Amino acid sequence: MTTCDDIEADKTGEQPGLIRLVLFFVMQGVAVILVGFAALFLSFEPVWSAERLQAGLVKPGDARSGSLLLKTDDGYADASRLGIDVDLTVSGPTVRARVTQIFRNPTKDWVEAVYVYPLPSGGAVDTLKMVIGDRVVVGDIKERQQAKIIYEQAKQNGQKAALTEQERPNIFTNSVANIGPGETVLVQIEYQEPVQQSGSEFSLRLPMVVAPRYNPKPVVQSVDFKPGDGGWGSTKSDPVPDRDRISPEVLDPATNAPVNPTRITVRLQAGFPLGEVKSHHHAIKTEKIDDSTSILRLAEGPVPADRDFELTWKPAAEKAPSVGLFREHIGNSDYLLAFVTPPAVEQAQQKPLPREVIFVIDNSGSMGGVSIVQAKASLSYALGRLQPNDRFNVIRFDHTMDVLFPSAVPADGEHVGRATSFVDALQANGGTEMVPAMRAALSDNASDTGYVRQVVFLTDGAIGNEQQLFETINALRGRSRIFMVGIGSAPNTYLMTRAAELGRGTFTHIGSVEQVEERMKSLFAKLENPAVTNLTAKFSDAAADITPVAIPDVYRDEPLVLAAKLDKLTGSVEIKGRIGDRPWVVTLPLANAAEGKGLSKLWARRKIADAEVARTTRQASPDDADKTILALALEHQLVTRLTSLVAVDKTPSRPEGATLKLSELPINLPAGWDFEKVFGERLRAPANPTERRADDRQAQVQVAALKRLQPIVTQAPSTVTLPKTATDAELKMIAGVILLTVSLILLMFTRRQMSLR
Amino acid sequence: MPRVILPLLLAVIGLILFGQGAYIHAKALVAQVLLERAFEKSIVTGRETKPWSWADTWPVARIEVTRLRASTIVLAGSSGQALAFGPGHVERTPDAGERGVAVYSAHRDTHFAFLKNVVVGDPIDVTRQDGRTFRYRVDATSIVRFDASGIDPFVDGHRLVLSTCWPFDAMTQGPERYLVHATMVEAAADSR
Numbered sequence: 001m002t003t004c005d006d007i008e009a010d011k012t013g014e015q016p017g018l019i020r021l022v023l024f025f026v027m028q029g030v031a032v033i034l035v036g037f038a039a040l041f042l043s044f045e046p047v048w049s050a051e052r053l054q055a056g057l058v059k060p061g062d063a064r065s066g067s068l069l070l071k072t073d074d075g076y077a078d079a080s081r082l083g084i085d086v087d088l089t090v091s092g093p094t095v096r097a098r099v100t101q102i103f104r105n106p107t108k109d110w111v112e113a114v115y116v117y118p119l120p121s122g123g124a125v126d127t128l129k130m131v132i133g134d135r136v137v138v139g140d141i142k143e144r145q146q147a148k149i150i151y152e153q154a155k156q157n158g159q160k161a162a163l164t165e166q167e168r169p170n171i172f173t174n175s176v177a178n179i180g181p182g183e184t185v186l187v188q189i190e191y192q193e194p195v196q197q198s199g200s201e202f203s204l205r206l207p208m209v210v211a212p213r214y215n216p217k218p219v220v221q222s223v224d225f226k227p228g229d230g231g232w233g234s235t236k237s238d239p240v241p242d243r244d245r246i247s248p249e250v251l252d253p254a255t256n257a258p259v260n261p262t263r264i265t266v267r268l269q270a271g272f273p274l275g276e277v278k279s280h281h282h283a284i285k286t287e288k289i290d291d292s293t294s295i296l297r298l299a300e301g302p303v304p305a306d307r308d309f310e311l312t313w314k315p316a317a318e319k320a321p322s323v324g325l326f327r328e329h330i331g332n333s334d335y336l337l338a339f340v341t342p343p344a345v346e347q348a349q350q351k352p353l354p355r356e357v358i359f360v361i362d363n364s365g366s367m368g369g370v371s372i373v374q375a376k377a378s379l380s381y382a383l384g385r386l387q388p389n390d391r392f393n394v395i396r397f398d399h400t401m402d403v404l405f406p407s408a409v410p411a412d413g414e415h416v417g418r419a420t421s422f423v424d425a426l427q428a429n430g431g432t433e434m435v436p437a438m439r440a441a442l443s444d445n446a447s448d449t450g451y452v453r454q455v456v457f458l459t460d461g462a463i464g465n466e467q468q469l470f471e472t473i474n475a476l477r478g479r480s481r482i483f484m485v486g487i488g489s490a491p492n493t494y495l496m497t498r499a500a501e502l503g504r505g506t507f508t509h510i511g512s513v514e515q516v517e518e519r520m521k522s523l524f525a526k527l528e529n530p531a532v533t534n535l536t537a538k539f540s541d542a543a544a545d546i547t548p549v550a551i552p553d554v555y556r557d558e559p560l561v562l563a564a565k566l567d568k569l570t571g572s573v574e575i576k577g578r579i580g581d582r583p584w585v586v587t588l589p590l591a592n593a594a595e596g597k598g599l600s601k602l603w604a605r606r607k608i609a610d611a612e613v614a615r616t617t618r619q620a621s622p623d624d625a626d627k628t629i630l631a632l633a634l635e636h637q638l639v640t641r642l643t644s645l646v647a648v649d650k651t652p653s654r655p656e657g658a659t660l661k662l663s664e665l666p667i668n669l670p671a672g673w674d675f676e677k678v679f680g681e682r683l684r685a686p687a688n689p690t691e692r693r694a695d696d697r698q699a700q701v702q703v704a705a706l707k708r709l710q711p712i713v714t715q716a717p718s719t720v721t722l723p724k725t726a727t728d729a730e731l732k733m734i735a736g737v738i739l740l741t742v743s744l745i746l747l748m749f750t751r752r753q754m755s756l757r
Numbered sequence: 758m759p760r761v762i763l764p765l766l767l768a769v770i771g772l773i774l775f776g777q778g779a780y781i782h783a784k785a786l787v788a789q790v791l792l793e794r795a796f797e798k799s800i801v802t803g804r805e806t807k808p809w810s811w812a813d814t815w816p817v818a819r820i821e822v823t824r825l826r827a828s829t830i831v832l833a834g835s836s837g838q839a840l841a842f843g844p845g846h847v848e849r850t851p852d853a854g855e856r857g858v859a860v861y862s863a864h865r866d867t868h869f870a871f872l873k874n875v876v877v878g879d880p881i882d883v884t885r886q887d888g889r890t891f892r893y894r895v896d897a898t899s900i901v902r903f904d905a906s907g908i909d910p911f912v913d914g915h916r917l918v919l920s921t922c923w924p925f926d927a928m929t930q931g932p933e934r935y936l937v938h939a940t941m942v943e944a945a946a947d948s949r
Contacts, residue, residue, distance in 0.1 A: 396813070399848065400833070400834050400836075400848065402813050402814075406804065418810055418811070421810075421811050422810075422811050425811050425813070426813075427838070429836060430836065720847055720849070720850060720858075720860050720906050720908040720910055720918075721903060721904055721906065722847070722860070722862055722901075722903045722906050722920045722934045723835040723836075723837075723840065723845065723847065723862050723903075723920075724837075724903070724922065724930055725840065725862055725863055725864050725865055725869065725920065725921045725922040725934070726864060726865055726866065726922035726927070726929075726930045726931070727781050727841075727864050727866055727867065728778075728781075728928075728929075728930075729777075729778040729779075729781035729782055729866055729867070730778065730866055730928060731778070731928045731929070732774045732775065732777045732778035732781075733774070733775050733778030733779065734778075734928075735771075735774045736770075736771045736772065736773070736774035736775025736776070736777075736778060737771070737775060738771070739767050739768070739770050739771030739774065740767075740768055740771035740772070740775065742764075742767055742771075743763075743764040743765065743766075743767035743768035743771060744764075744768075746763060746764035746767070747761070747764045747768075750761060750764065
């Protein structure tokens with residue numbers, strides 16, 4: 001269509017058109033520069049092409065042994081599946097839980113199944129039952145090593161066996177040996193737990209999934225000096241020696257259907273007429289039996305085990321009972337459990353001291369997704385609540401760390417504004433090196449004693465080296481008090497509660513964005529009002545073994561919880577303390593105590609926690625603490641760090657010669673987590689065609705197996721992984737120029753066509 | 758009229774793409790100016806100084822190649838955020854001047870574009886935050902995969918590795934990295 005004639009004909013009108021085109025081009029150039037610089041000054045957001053941090057840091061099971069990988073070599077993932085049934089009975093102050101795990105083996109092989117699962121950190125596990133067909137085998141409590149030997153022996157002999165071990169006070173492992181082809185084995189554990197109370201609200205929390213933990217690498221050895229060693233210390237080489245025991249495989253939610261369906265039933269016998277009953281993260285159906293009893297079930301049937309179940313209930317009466325006293329008689333002893341909520345006393349005479357608040361926010365990869373949103377919202381709320389005469393600072397950490405101000409600054413408009421924009425710009429990425437951040441938060445120049453020093457620590461607690469953190473807190477806490485704020489769908493409650501206890505603060509949990517305001521408000525009530533201090537308890541007649549030994553300070557709306565073992569149930573107990581500047585005394589006659597269940601177990605569990613704390617704080621030598629723990633655990637039949645439950649079926653079932661395969665059950669990623677932020681970019685299916693099998697499922701198995709192998713391939717010891725160092729700037733600019741040129745040509749073409757007409 | 762819409766649409770998309778590309782370069786340039794200032798200040802004060810108030814990183818060193826008149830300020834950490842503004846000091850490697858291998862990494866098309874002109878024998882000066890300068894001499898270059906760098910950061914000797922993406926003229930991101938290896942020749946006077 002374009003001919004020489006056309007061009008000739010066009011020549012006359014070309015001159016002004018050309019000028020216009022040149023002008024157009026110049027304008028475009030100016031516009032480009034403007035857009036570029038406008039964008040630049042508007043924000044210094046990260047370049048998208050720039051790569052995020054090497055996520056190899058946070059791979060679970062980093063240091064898996066070769067032998068384990070061998071076992072998983074052939075189709076390990078195509079293995080047993082699990083169903084979970086949880087039955088909770090709340091009777092007054094305690095919860096009795098029965099967790100039934102249904103192990104089904106659909107394969108043609110004999111299988112050993114291993115499942116890592118969480119329990120509440122205050123839970124006392126005392127019963128293990130294994131159900132095979134119509135036979136029930138009841139487990140015995142044994143020292144951990146001995147239990148392991150019994151289990152391994154039974155496994156060798158082809159007998160069915162189950163073993164419950166504690167990895168952390170809130171992480172347990174169940175191993176079930178010799179599940180036959182097509183067989184189903186039920187493993188049932190039971191535990192006892194105290195009900196939580198805050199103000200007029202009672203609550204229980206059932207964790208359902210162990211969140212992937214960040215396990216720091218033993219790059220530098222730390223030296224462990226004990227007092228009295230005369231300068232001779234031992235090197236600790238690995239901060240998380242049992243890393244492979246707490247890092248089960250996590251399924252990528254994008255490519256896998258959720259696993260581990262869970263049913264939950266709660267029999268709620270509060271002991272008082274029930275008001276509002278609320279499940280925070282699951283829909284429930286309520287069946288009312290009478291005023292004070294309800295049965296709750298999940299509304300939509302089984303749910304995947306990927307977030308905590310949280311239930312709260314309130315009394316129908318306006319005012320919650322402020323005192324609860326319960327007793328139980330076991331053997332020759334009486335056990336007592338007391339809840340006392342001190343009154344909220346307004347401070348008339350003197351204004352509270354101004355506060356120095358250090359906020360610490362975790363922006364590691366595990367906080368990706370909704371967790372970081374919750375954390376930022378919480379911190380923004382907190383910054384808004386500061387008073388002008390307070391001082392504050394903000395620390396953020398992943399595997400690196402930043403302290404916003406060189407030292408704490410007055411909470412005036414300018415500083416708070418800077419802190420707010422700092423918090424807004426945070427992104428979740430990288431590993432979780434919590435210890436240096438805690439150390440920085442606790443470094444207190446102590447120059448100004450006119451301030452109350454408080455550390456507010458926002459994290460999901462997804463680390464494996466809890467003990468290191470506790471030791472840091474114990475060594476450095478000084479006058480600071482630590483308030484833990486647990487973020488996300490499955491926070492590490494053991495870390496939160498123990499850190500708060502060692503730091504003489506409290507633990508607040510925020511499980512969804514909706515909870516931010518309400519929970520932060522109640523946290524601030526605790527921060528701003530004086531705590532009840534110098535608490536002591538004295539029994540008038542009975543000789544009592546009280547736990548906790550040193551009663552911690554109690555904050556606004558919290559109850560004081562005491563457990564005691566008594567020789568006789570007579571007289572009364574007198575609790576004394578100071579609320580701010582006023583003395584406070586309450587006397588409870590023991591005869592009025594109501595009958596409770598499982599209190600001895602709670603007492604023993606609490607004593608064991610005391611011993612663990614004493615071990616951390618070096619108030620007791622490790623050997624002494626271990627001896628105490630072992631004695632208590634064996635007497636009260638509890639699973640602890642040192643004791644396990646083991647059940648063995650007497651009759652062998654696996655025929656001789658049939659081999660046994662290990663099957664480690666995978667778990668879900670906690671709800672709201674971002675898989676790639678935690679585990680790095682997804683692996684693609686192997687490209688090698690000979691490795692491929694026809695079956696789709698087999699391919700998945702391989703991917704899963706590769707997932708395991710991968711960390712070992714890339715994480716060769718002490719080599720540096722180089723970051724990605726290319727931008728797509730050139731690509732974009734060239735594409736932009738091409739598009740601009742094309743549009744120019746088209747414009748010219750159009751113009752010519754129009755001028756032709 | 759509809760004939761004008763398509764070219765205009767293309768022009769707008771082209772503008773946006775070009776703008777984004779230009780933005781990356783502009784950010785790299787402007788950030789370096791701010792970083793230079795912050796770095797001078799931190800040498801004087803001896804404190805970590807943030808280049809802008811909401812930055813999550815701070816300058817830790819200056820790398821200079823006198824022959825190429827190249828000078829660039831290095832940031833702490835090699836996260837994507839940091840690398841947009843300047844070269845990053847790769848985590849868990851020692852500082853320049855310390856025993857071991859200090860590894861710095863930057864984008865091939867911005868701060869480390871000059872690496873392709875670096876030849877064996879070139880001196881590289883690294884000034885630390887504390888004002889001390891160390892001179893290194895390039896003794897090798899190599900191309901490795903990002904996950905098989907073969908660098909042991911705690912090896913004996915005082916070494917330096919500058920890393921960027923390879924090949925230089927590629928348009929897309931690849932797994933290969935270009936490394937410049939250098940060994941320390943002298944530790945300059947305490948001030949400069």
